[in-house]
Amino acid sequence: MLALRGAAVLGAAALALATASAFAQSERQEIKKYQRMTAENSPVELWELEGADLWKAKRGPNHVSLERCDLGMGAGVLKGAYAHLPRYFADTGRVEDLESRLVTCMTTLQGLSEKEATKRVFGNADKPSDMEYLSAYIAGRSRGLRMQVSTKNPKEKASYEMGRALFHYRAGPWDFSCASCHGTPNKRIRMQELPVLSSKQGARGTYTTWPGYRVSNSQLKTMEWRINDCFRQQRFPEPDYGSDAVIALTMYVAVNANGAVYRGPGTKR
Amino acid sequence: MPGPMKIRATLSGDYTEIRVLMSHPMETGQRKAQGKLVPAHFIENVTVKVNGKTVVEAQTSQAVSRNPVFAFRVKGGSKGDMVEIGWVDNKGESNKTEAAVA
Numbered sequence: 001m002l003a004l005r006g007a008a009v010l011g012a013a014a015l016a017l018a019t020a021s022a023f024a025q026s027e028r029q030e031i032k033k034y035q036r037m038t039a040e041n042s043p044v045e046l047w048e049l050e051g052a053d054l055w056k057a058k059r060g061p062n063h064v065s066l067e068r069c070d071l072g073m074g075a076g077v078l079k080g081a082y083a084h085l086p087r088y089f090a091d092t093g094r095v096e097d098l099e100s101r102l103v104t105c106m107t108t109l110q111g112l113s114e115k116e117a118t119k120r121v122f123g124n125a126d127k128p129s130d131m132e133y134l135s136a137y138i139a140g141r142s143r144g145l146r147m148q149v150s151t152k153n154p155k156e157k158a159s160y161e162m163g164r165a166l167f168h169y170r171a172g173p174w175d176f177s178c179a180s181c182h183g184t185p186n187k188r189i190r191m192q193e194l195p196v197l198s199s200k201q202g203a204r205g206t207y208t209t210w211p212g213y214r215v216s217n218s219q220l221k222t223m224e225w226r227i228n229d230c231f232r233q234q235r236f237p238e239p240d241y242g243s244d245a246v247i248a249l250t251m252y253v254a255v256n257a258n259g260a261v262y263r264g265p266g267t268k269r
Numbered sequence: 270m271p272g273p274m275k276i277r278a279t280l281s282g283d284y285t286e287i288r289v290l291m292s293h294p295m296e297t298g299q300r301k302a303q304g305k306l307v308p309a310h311f312i313e314n315v316t317v318k319v320n321g322k323t324v325v326e327a328q329t330s331q332a333v334s335r336n337p338v339f340a341f342r343v344k345g346g347s348k349g350d351m352v353e354i355g356w357v358d359n360k361g362e363s364n365k366t367e368a369a370v371a
Contacts, residue, residue: 045275046274
């Protein structure tokens with residue numbers, strides 16, 4: 001009798017499991033549909049337009065534009081630049097991501113101090129930052145091109161390796177690492193599925209849609225912001241803007257995404 | 270000063286698909302910042318003209334999101350037709366832009 005009841009309970013559990021997975025399946029489809037609908041009507045192009053104006057605007061003590069800025073493809077070449085970043089730059093002797101490279105150009109070309117160039121890097125809905133506009137514009141010039149981030153230079157290789165180490169480094173009051181959330185499949189926070197950024201598939205889907213427009217707060221968020229906010233959620237100290245640690249993590253995800261077609265700037269929840 | 274606008278108008282069979290992006294805070298007048306109500310500031314009127322002829326006249330409210338995107342389907346049209354879209358908000362500010370049907 002007891003055994004029989006056990007079997008019945010087991011049957012019910014199996015049934016519940018089957019419905020749960022069917023539910024998850026349809027739920028996932030609905031989320032996909034929602035993501036598609038928001039992407040179709042994204043105001044992200046407005047950020048690109050503002051960024052284009054900023055790129056050409058004569059600014060700073062030297063009163064010059066950023067049009068001679070070398071993002072790795074030659075001075076002023078924007079096409080494909082984002083799909084090749086982060087990369088090693090001989091003039092600074094370090095690996096730079098888009099945003100730290102823009103800071104370099106603002107200081108060397110426009111004559112701003114580093115403090116001035118990084119005074120307001122993360123904006124808000126009422127007043128987005130210059131960096132957000134510029135990121136959207138420059139990233140958009142790689143739309144449709146394949147991600148091709150190099151690790152040939154020893155410093156690029158070192159940055160990638162540091163990124164991988166940081167990704168798995170557990171610390172902080174909650175003993176978290178990036179991998180705690182982004183290391184195993186089928187995890188999510190509320191509606192957001194958490195991509196496995198150490199995998200090719202997860203990194204590709206994510207990296208190729210950042211920077212992204214956040215529908216929920218009407219702001220475009222940059223890659224530096226994204227990593228900065230992950231640190232915050234892990235209760236880590238706030239990293240410096242354009243620091244080697246942030247660039248290394250960007251490098252890690254970017255290299256994992258190599259070969260995928262860049263589709264950004266994307267649209268997020 | 271109003272931010273940028275962008276129009277995309279494409280001919281699709283026997284109708285023209287018009288899509289427009291606008292920068293606007295679209296404040297409802299209900300939101301508080303630092304304990305104070307943020308005054309209402311939203312687009313009240315949107316006008317779409319094709320070759321100078323008004324084809325859509327819309328009254329909009331606070332219910333529309335920040336940085337709104339609108340899409341319209343207009344019967345007929347041909348390549349090169351000029352589409353002009355303008356808005357006026359409750360503070361009397363306005364902006365407009367135009368683009369050719371592609």
